[in-house]
Amino acid sequence: MTLVRISDDALALACGADAVAQAFAAAGCEVQRVSSWGMHWLEPLAEIDGMGFGPLVPDDVAGVLDGSSNKAIDRIEEHPFIAGQQRLTFARAGRTQPLSLEDYATTGGWIGLERARAMTPEQVVEEVVTSGLRGRGGAGFPAGIKWRTVLQAQGARKYIVCNADEGDSGTFADRMLMEGDPFQLIEGMAIAAHAVGAQRGYIYVRSEYPHAIAKLNAALALCADRIAPFEIEVRVGAGAYVCGEETSLLNSLEGKRGEVRAKPPLPALEGLFGCPTVVNNVLTLAAVPHILTPGGASLYDSLGVDRSKGTMPIQLAGNIKHGGLYETAFGVTLGKLVNEIGGGTASGRPVKAVQVGGPLGAYVHPDRFDLPFDYEAFAAADGLIGHGGVTVFDDSADMARQAKFAMQFCAAESCGKCTPCRIGSTRGVELIDRIRAGGRVPDAVEALPQMHNASKSDRSREENIALLEDLCETMRDASLCALGGFTPYPVLSALRNWPEDFE
Amino acid sequence: MSEADRIAEIVAAHAHREGPLLPILHEVQARFGCVSAKAEAEIAMALNLSRAEVHGVVSFYHDFASEADPRPCVELCRAEACQARGVEALIDAADVAAGERVRLKTVYCLGLCSVGPAARTGDVLHARLDKERLTSLIESA
Numbered sequence: 001m002t003l004v005r006i007s008d009d010a011l012a013l014a015c016g017a018d019a020v021a022q023a024f025a026a027a028g029c030e031v032q033r034v035s036s037w038g039m040h041w042l043e044p045l046a047e048i049d050g051m052g053f054g055p056l057v058p059d060d061v062a063g064v065l066d067g068s069s070n071k072a073i074d075r076i077e078e079h080p081f082i083a084g085q086q087r088l089t090f091a092r093a094g095r096t097q098p099l100s101l102e103d104y105a106t107t108g109g110w111i112g113l114e115r116a117r118a119m120t121p122e123q124v125v126e127e128v129v130t131s132g133l134r135g136r137g138g139a140g141f142p143a144g145i146k147w148r149t150v151l152q153a154q155g156a157r158k159y160i161v162c163n164a165d166e167g168d169s170g171t172f173a174d175r176m177l178m179e180g181d182p183f184q185l186i187e188g189m190a191i192a193a194h195a196v197g198a199q200r201g202y203i204y205v206r207s208e209y210p211h212a213i214a215k216l217n218a219a220l221a222l223c224a225d226r227i228a229p230f231e232i233e234v235r236v237g238a239g240a241y242v243c244g245e246e247t248s249l250l251n252s253l254e255g256k257r258g259e260v261r262a263k264p265p266l267p268a269l270e271g272l273f274g275c276p277t278v279v280n281n282v283l284t285l286a287a288v289p290h291i292l293t294p295g296g297a298s299l300y301d302s303l304g305v306d307r308s309k310g311t312m313p314i315q316l317a318g319n320i321k322h323g324g325l326y327e328t329a330f331g332v333t334l335g336k337l338v339n340e341i342g343g344g345t346a347s348g349r350p351v352k353a354v355q356v357g358g359p360l361g362a363y364v365h366p367d368r369f370d371l372p373f374d375y376e377a378f379a380a381a382d383g384l385i386g387h388g389g390v391t392v393f394d395d396s397a398d399m400a401r402q403a404k405f406a407m408q409f410c411a412a413e414s415c416g417k418c419t420p421c422r423i424g425s426t427r428g429v430e431l432i433d434r435i436r437a438g439g440r441v442p443d444a445v446e447a448l449p450q451m452h453n454a455s456k457s458d459r460s461r462e463e464n465i466a467l468l469e470d471l472c473e474t475m476r477d478a479s480l481c482a483l484g485g486f487t488p489y490p491v492l493s494a495l496r497n498w499p500e501d502f503e
Numbered sequence: 504m505s506e507a508d509r510i511a512e513i514v515a516a517h518a519h520r521e522g523p524l525l526p527i528l529h530e531v532q533a534r535f536g537c538v539s540a541k542a543e544a545e546i547a548m549a550l551n552l553s554r555a556e557v558h559g560v561v562s563f564y565h566d567f568a569s570e571a572d573p574r575p576c577v578e579l580c581r582a583e584a585c586q587a588r589g590v591e592a593l594i595d596a597a598d599v600a601a602g603e604r605v606r607l608k609t610v611y612c613l614g615l616c617s618v619g620p621a622a623r624t625g626d627v628l629h630a631r632l633d634k635e636r637l638t639s640l641i642e643s644a
Contacts, residue, residue, distance in 0.1 A: 014621060040617040166612075168612065169585070170582075171616065208613055240565060252525065315616065316617060319588055355583055389616070
């Protein structure tokens with residue numbers, strides 16, 4: 001019987017994978033549901049004896065089986081998109097069944113946890129420090145240092161919290177990992193628990209990811225005895241983008257409004273319910289099992305550039321021909337990612353802008369396609385790599401509209417605790433409207449004689465732009481968290497690179 | 504069983520958890536389509552919280568509504584990646600197709616950023632939407 005492997009990842013399902021799988025089953029094939037290879041333009045992708053076919057619709061099935069299909073892509077492993085990657089965190093992507101303990105164990109699963117448990121907590125922390133692993137959620141804080149802080153902190157209880165509130169547009173690596181390889185995340189959390197002495201863990205998943213929630217719950221039920229006495233519970237978010245910020249997430253887990261907390265105290269010392277807490281992103285924790293395998297830490301440290309060590313799962317999204325997940329060592333240039341690997345825009349029009357790092361990331365002009373993917377290089381260019389999302393726009397994009405959207409998004413999602421973010425975002429929307437309208441006439445209140453400080457003449461376009469720049473500076477420097485603090489990145493980068501769009 | 508009894512049952516099922524409020528609210532929202540002022544009061548009483556605290560949480564999160572909307576709901580992603588793939592050009596047609604009968608809700612990101620425009624109905628996801636596919640999705644909702 002022909003064995004056909006098709007992904008049951010949410011993205012493949014959204015593209016119609018279930019109907020294709022049923023068509024193969026109806027044609028007498030044995031269908032195995034596996035994780036996604038991450039070549040999203042080819043989904044639903046079917047694999048038969050290592051050969052790939054995609055994107056399929058049910059009517060293609062007969063052609064695939066009799067060899068006449070024009071959707072054959074040859075050997076999947078040798079496809080340039082896959083062969084060019086260096087997959088550590090996503091080593092199993094496309095190759096294993098997400099909920100098969102057997103598949104997980106035969107592909108190196110649990111080796112890291114067993115080795116870690118044979119070591120002292122201090123030794124485990126030192127290995128993570130040695131690896132150079134930095135937080136993959138966006139801030140890039142060294143994971144080992146955070147773990148050491150929690151290990152040394154005093155507390156009756158300690159927690160491991162996995163931040164799976166992947167709200168950034170243009171990112172989906174957390175979702176793919178939770179759906180495709182949930183045991184790896186669980187193993188990473190169990191290693192972290194051993195390293196810092198935590199008894200309990202929470203995975204905070206956004207409610208927009210129902211498939212990930214189901215997979216995690218099923219996986220936890222299957223491996224509860226393997227990670228015992230450590231316990232993990234999945235908690236579902238409630239549609240607040242700001243809960244991806246770690247202190248807001250902790251408040252949400254405690255059953256409160258997802259308002260940001262002032263730091264200090266650091267969550268590592270006073271986190272969930274006031275106890276020492278490790279808060280790490282999905283990709284950070286999922287990188288840990290590999291690092292804890294023999295020689296894993298030094299291999300990780302040998303990859304990447306400068307202080308950005310190891311590999312980064314980069315997500316190619318938006319208007320891109322070959323969108324999907326591309327895991328590679330740090331240092332690859334943005335131009336190579338967009339033009340060579342991504343194949344340019346899906347629409348075939350020229351690339352106008354690339355937003356790196358989600359809604360809070362800068363819009364990068366193609367002039368800067370020489371930028372290497374590296375935390376410090378992007379920071380030096382007034383940008384951020386964030387969670388590794390790369391969203392491509394073609395020349396039909398209106399960058400003033402994108403700048404306004406960044407402010408609108410911040411206004412809609414602000415938790416309301418600090419003024420620069422809560423009020424500044426709304427004022428920013430108004431200012432961008434005014435700049436585009438060419439200025440604004442003072443209103444009745446401003447014209448009153450007692451309004452001594454209000455300008456009596458029309459504010460010019462230049463004055464409005466200066467005001468917007470001032471506002472952005474205030475938001476950047478005075479906001480409590482990255483939502484208000486980084487919203488200026490997309491706004492100012494759009495204004496500086498495409499001033500003609502604001503006319 | 505009265506609504507108050509059902510809410511008491513939901514609260515009891517989650518009371519052993521640390522920070523049980525969000526799981527309780529999710530279940531109440533799923534069962535009744537909203538978290539009403541009455542439900543807020545009952546949950547507050549059961550958890551020894553003030554009504555203001557519970558209302559503050561309910562009103563903070565986009566997923567909780569104070570009144571039920573019985574219409575079928577189509578959640579359409581309008582975040583940057585779907586914008587780059589042309590979702591804004593579909594909005595007018597989607598509004599016409601939805602009319603008063605279907606609730607068209609904007610969400611920011613369903614994690615399908617490389618195959619947008621994307622939408623969600625219940626737990627079913629839809630990708631690569633164009634005007635025809637989105638319109639027929641809304642009409643059949």
